[in-house]
Structure formats: structure tokens, C-alpha cells
Amino acid sequence: MIRRVFNVSDKMRLDCYAIANSCAGNMESIYYCLQDWVNKDGRIMFVCEYNSVVRGFLVGHNIRDLARVDDLYVDRLFQRSGIGTALLRAYEDYSRKNGAGIMSLQSRATKQAKDFYEKNGFRQISADRFMEKSL
Numbered sequence: 001m002i003r004r005v006f007n008v009s010d011k012m013r014l015d016c017y018a019i020a021n022s023c024a025g026n027m028e029s030i031y032y033c034l035q036d037w038v039n040k041d042g043r044i045m046f047v048c049e050y051n052s053v054v055r056g057f058l059v060g061h062n063i064r065d066l067a068r069v070d071d072l073y074v075d076r077l078f079q080r081s082g083i084g085t086a087l088l089r090a091y092e093d094y095s096r097k098n099g100a101g102i103m104s105l106q107s108r109a110t111k112q113a114k115d116f117y118e119k120n121g122f123r124q125i126s127a128d129r130f131m132e133k134s135l
């Protein structure tokens with residue numbers, strides 16, 4: 001189930017750290033994104049949960065008409081089952097309804113991330129893996 005998160009509990013934060021760690025994610029960025037001030041200053045978070053355990057999460061940041069994906073991770077055991085796409089859709093719907101016209105991000109340097117974002121309609125706009133799509 002996908003839902004928007006307004007307060008990040010300690011358990012949820014640990015679930016998210018474990019997921020990102022299992023994906024060899026940038027932990028510094030995750031710590032930064034999951035501070036108490038999620039949902040302040042335009043920050044938005046969605047999680048996907050099964051049996052009360054987080055299996056995937058997305059943190060974004062909306063400024064005026066720009067929506068930016070800061071972090072998106074899916075538990076390795078649950079990848080390739082549509083969770084990443086569902087999280088992205090939830091964030092796109094939210095952003096569209098709240099006046100965003102463009103979604104942007106910097107993709108990881110992996111084929112997996114590039115293929116995923118291209119499948120979801122993003123195109124690369126610079127050599128350093130910045131990608132965007134119109135909403």
C-alpha cells in the first residue's frame with residue numbers, strides 16, 4: 001500500500017535505512033532526507049508498506065512548479081514488482097495537483113536506475129545524469 005507520510009517514526013526511519021543500505025545507497029543523503037523536517041519546506045515523502053514494514057520509499061521536494069525526486073529506493077527482495085513505479089506515480093499525481101509542471105532528478109549511475117526512469121517517461125538532459133519529464 002502506498003501512502004504519504006507526515007511524520008517519520010523511528011521504526012520507519014530504520015526500515016528506510018535498511019533498504020537504502022541494501023541497495024548500496026548514499027546514506028548521507030538518506031540521513032539528510034529523513035530528518036524531522038520531512039514535509040516542511042516543500043518536502044514530500046511516500047512509502048510502500050507490506051505487513052507494516054516499509055518496502056520502498058520516495059522523498060521529493062517541491063518548489064513552485066518544480067518537483068524534484070531526492071531519493072527513491074525499493075527493498076532488493078521486492079524490486080521489479082512495480083513498487084518503484086507506484087511510488088513515482090503517487091508523487092507525480094501529488095505534484096501535478098499541487099501545480100508542478102516539471103519533475104526532475106539526478107539518476108544513479110546504474111543501468112537499473114536509467115532504464116527505470118526512461119521507462120517512466122524521463123529523458124536525460126545533461127551529461128551528469130540529470131533527467132526530467134513534463135507532468
Ligand SMILES: CC(C)(COP(=O)(O)OP(=O)(O)OC[C@H]1O[C@@H](n2cnc3c(N)ncnc32)[C@H](O)[C@@H]1OP(=O)(O)O)[C@@H](O)C(=O)NCCC(=O)NCCS
Pocket residue numbers: 023071072073074075078079080081082083084085086106107108110111112113115116117119
Ligand atoms: C530503480 C528502482 C527504484 C526501481 O524500482 P522497482 O520497484 O524495482 O521498479 P518497477 O518494478 O516499478 O520497474 C519498472 C520498470 O523499470 C525498469 N527496470 C526496473 N528495474 C530494472 C532492472 N534491474 N534492469 C532493467 N530495467 C529495470 C523496467 O523497465 C521495469 O519494467 P518491467 O519490469 O515491466 O520490465 C529500484 O530498483 C531501486 O531501488 N534500485 C536501487 C536504488 C536506485 O537506483 N534508486 C534510484 C535512485 S536515483
